[in-house]
Amino acid sequence: MTTLIAQDSSLTLRHVSKRFNGDEAPPVLERIDLSIESGEFVSLVGASGCGKSTLLRLIAGLDGDHEGEIEFGGERIVTTDLSRGIVFQDHRLFPWLDVEQNVAVALRNAALSKAEKARAVAEHIALVGLKGYERHYPHQLSGGMAQRVAIARGLVNRPRLLLLDEPFGALDALTRSRLQVELQRIWEHERITMVLVTHDVEEAVLLSDRIVVMEARPGRIADVIDVGLPRPRKVGDRDVSKLRDDIVETFFTETV
Template sequence: MTTQVEQDRGLTLRHVNKRFNGDAAPPVLDRIDLSIASGEFVSIVGASGCGKSTLLRLIAGLDGDYDGEIDFGGERVVTTDLSRGIVFQDHRLFPWLDVEQNVAVALRNARLSKAEKARAVAEHVELVGLKGCERHYPHQLSGGMAQRVAIARGLVNRPRLLLLDEPFGALDALTRGRLQLELQRIWEHERITMVLVTHDVEEAVLLSDRIVVMQARPGRIGEVVEVALPRPRKVGDRKVARLRDDIVEGFFTEAA
C-alpha cells in the first residue's frame, strides 16, 4: 500500500531513455532526469520533434516501453492509473453524450456510489465554469467550452497529477488566454501537480513554477528555468516578456 509520505514524493524520472523500432533506432529521449514536487506546476517546452509529447505519454503510463525509472508516489509507472489524469489538444468528447455524461465517463471504474459520482460530476462541471451547460452536447459547445469539459473529465477522479498535452493549441488567441487564466485558477484551487506540454513559451511563463526546456535529436533536457515571478501573471508584462524572450533566444542559439 502506498503511504501518504510516498504520495507526497511527487514525480521522479531517472535516466529515462526511449527508442522506437528497436534498440538499433536512435533514441527519441536520452537520459532524462527530472524531479517534480507534489503540487508544483511544471511546463515542458521545445521545438517540434524534441520528444515533449512522448515524455508525457510515458509519465501517463500510455507507453510502458522505456529504459530508466519513472516513479510517482513511490511506484514505478508502467501503465495508466486513476492517480494520473491527462488532457489532450483534441478534447476527445463522445459526440453522443452530453457534458455531464462525458465527465462521468471518467468515473466508470471509480469505487463510488451513484450519488457520489453525480456529486463529483456536478462539482467539476461547476469548477470549470460550465454550470447550466450539463445537458449540452459537444456540437453545441465552442472549442474552449469543449476543452473545459475535457479538463473537468481529467480532474473528476481527483488525480494527484494532471498531464496536459498542448490543451489549448487549437484555440484562437482570446479563448486560449481565457483558458490559461482558468487553468491557473483551477490549479490554485485544487493544488495538484500539473505538467503542461506546450509550444507556447509565453504560456509556460504565465503558468509555471518551472519550465523544462527540451533539446532535440535526441530529446534531452537542455535547462530547467525557475519562474520566480509573482502571480497572477499577465500577457504583456515586461518581466514575463523578458523571460519568454530569453528562453526563445536559447532555441535559436541551440539551432545555430
C-alpha cells in the same frame, strides 16, 4: 472540495531513454533526469520532435517500453492509473453524450456511489465554469468550452497528477488566453501536480513554477528554469515578456 496534496504526488524520472523501431533506432529521448515536487506546475517546451509528448505518454503509463525508471509518489509507473489524469489537444468528447455524461465517463470504474459520482461531476463542471451547460452536447459547444469539459473529465477522479498535452494548441488566441487564466485558477484551487507540454514559451511562463527546456535529436533536457514571478501573471506583463524573450533568445534563436 478537499485537495489531495497531503499524499505524495511527486514525480521522479531517472535516466529515461526511449527508442522506436528497435534498439538500432536513434533515441527519441536520451537519459532524462527530472524531479517534480508535489503540487508543482512544470511545463515542457522545445521544438517539434524533441520528445515532449512522448515523455508525457511515458509518465501517463500509456507506453511502458523505455529504459530507466519513472516513479510517481514513490512507486514505479508501469501502466495507466486513476491517480494520473491526462488532457490532450483534441478534447476527445463523445458526440452522443452531453457535458455531464462526458465528465461522468471518467468515473465509470470509480468506487463511488451514484450520488457521490453525481456530486463529483457537478463540482467539476462548476470548477471549469460550465454550470448551466450540463445538458449540452459537444456540437453545441465552442472549442474552448469543449476543452473545459475535457479538463473537468481529467480532474473528476481527483488525480494527484494532471498531464496536459498542448490542451490549448488548436484554439484561437483569445480563447487560449482565457483558458490559460482558468487553468491558473484551477491549479491554485486544486494544488495538484501538473505537467504541461506546450510550444508556447509565454504560456509556460504564465503558468509554471519551472520550465523544462528540451532539445531534439535526441530529446534531452537543455535546462530547467525557475520562473519565480508572483502570481497571478498576465500576458503582456513586463517580467513575463522579458523571461519569455530571454528563453526564446537563448534556446530557440537559430544562428546563421
